[in-house]
Amino acid sequence: MSEIVAIDITHHQLPLDPPFPASWDPQPRTKFPATIVRVRDSDGHEGIGSGDVMYGFSDYARYFLGEDPLDLEQHAARLANIEFHAGRPWPLDVALWDLAGKIKARPIWRMLGGASPRLRLYASSAVHRPVAAMVQTAQQMIEAGFAAMKVRFGRPSVDDDLAVITAVRDAVGDRLTLMVDCNQGWRMPWDVAKPWDLETAWRVAQRLIAEDVYWMEEPLHRGDYDGMLQLRDRVRAVSPMRIAGGEMTREPYEFRELLTRDCLEVFQPDVVCSQGFSGLAALGREVVAAGKLFTPHTWGNGIGVLANLQLTAGVVGHEGSQWVEWPFDPPEWTLERRDYPLAVPLRAEGGWITLSDEPGLGAALNEEALFATASSQATFQ
Numbered sequence: 170m171s172e173i174v175a176i177d178i179t180h181h182q183l184p185l186d187p188p189f190p191a192s193w194d195p196q197p198r199t200k201f202p203a204t205i206v207r208v209r210d211s212d213g214h215e216g217i218g219s220g221d222v223m224y225g226f227s228d229y230a231r232y233f234l235g236e237d238p239l240d241l242e243q244h245a246a247r248l249a250n251i252e253f254h255a256g257r258p259w260p261l262d263v264a265l266w267d268l269a270g271k272i273k274a275r276p277i278w279r280m281l282g283g284a285s286p287r288l289r290l291y292a293s294s295a296v297h298r299p300v301a302a303m304v305q306t307a308q309q310m311i312e313a314g315f316a317a318m319k320v321r322f323g324r325p326s327v328d329d330d331l332a333v334i335t336a337v338r339d340a341v342g343d344r345l346t347l348m349v350d351c352n353q354g355w356r357m358p359w360d361v362a363k364p365w366d367l368e369t370a371w372r373v374a375q376r377l378i379a380e381d382v383y384w385m386e387e388p389l390h391r392g393d394y395d396g397m398l399q400l401r402d403r404v405r406a407v408s409p410m411r412i413a414g415g416e417m418t419r420e421p422y423e424f425r426e427l428l429t430r431d432c433l434e435v436f437q438p439d440v441v442c443s444q445g446f447s448g449l450a451a452l453g454r455e456v457v458a459a460g461k462l463f464t465p466h467t468w469g470n471g472i473g474v475l476a477n478l479q480l481t482a483g484v485v486g487h488e489g490s491q492w493v494e495w496p497f498d499p500p501e502w503t504l505e506r507r508d509y510p511l512a513v514p515l516r517a518e519g520g521w522i523t524l525s526d527e528p529g530l531g532a533a534l535n536e537e538a539l540f541a542t543a544s545s546q547a548t549f550q
């Protein structure tokens with residue numbers, strides 16, 4: 170048995186010129202931060218992870234050093250305790266699973282059950298463009314082989330948002346499945362706008378139903394369970410449109426509430442933000458057993474995207490997820506920007522991706538890029 174001998178955490182910032190105007194952030198982003206976690210064992214294997222910033226984690230490294238790298242349940246339980254006290258430490262869980270995969274010479278998706286390595290992707294757009302430019306974006310996604318695209322709401326006027334979805338539907342007909350992210354579940358620290366209330370969400374929902382939208386994401390605050398139930402009841406009475414959410418929800422009891430109260434049809438936890446692989450594998454199985462979709466959120470760099478693809482491929486496969494998020498919105502958000510920590514950017518083909526049989530995550534770091542972008546901070550400015 171090997172033991173864990175080192176945990177290294179580094180921060181990086183890729184300069185973004187032109188800046189990236191993410192729809193969910195009122196401040197255009199001039200930097201794309203990445204925090205990289207490396208965990209090594211005494212046999213020389215190294216696992217990698219990425220996600221939240223993990224400032225101050227060195228205080229807790231002692232609870233992993235000297236331990237068996239394959240004791241993943243204990244590591245996850247300690248990480249859950251650390252999350253309670255000190256923020257989201259889940260990038261280490263990703264690195265530990267990558268390490269365990271390398272020790273066992275197995276890909277993570279096989280370690281998690283091996284449901285299906287082939288997953289269908291939806292193009293997840295990010296930018297609030299004018300109506301004509303959004304129509305052009307939708308057409309470009311079709312040309313790139315995607316059969317589904319997510320559109321972001323959050324313009325100063327909801328009517329401007331709705332004009333976009335109407336124009337896109339008019340232009341593409343049934344060639345694209347459309348999702349809409351209302352982004353009312355959480356805010357960036359500097360954004361103090363209030364979330365929508367039920368009546369606003371319902372007014373928007375009716376328009377989305379008329380445009381045959383597949384899911385309506387985060388129409389209300391993440392803790393507004395009663396609002397979600399009322400909205401869901403009203404929507405279900407007239408349409409199959411699904412309510413999606415849970416991307417930043419942390420605790421198992423919170424997901425249980427969403428599941429047992431039947432607030433959502435689509436569950437979107439992110440393995441680099443909540444509970445790690447073992448926690449979300451259990452949740453994913455429960456979600457699918459309840460007849461709902463499990464399709465993780467992923468809006469970080471390629472390591473996070475790959476981690477969520479591994480989770481989905483292992484636990485529920487294409488049948489249980491239907492669509493997996495693929496952050497992609499050129500020219501502002503390209504795979505070169507998104508995947509800069511990786512030696513080779515991830516590649517989709519015709520709107521699908523097939524995971525390899527490489528051990529662990531199946532990815533290597535771009536050491537040159539990480540050296541060039543090294544920073545003491547992992548901020549967006």
Ligand SMILES: [Mg+2]
Pocket residue numbers: 350352386387416466
């Ligand atoms: Mg979202």
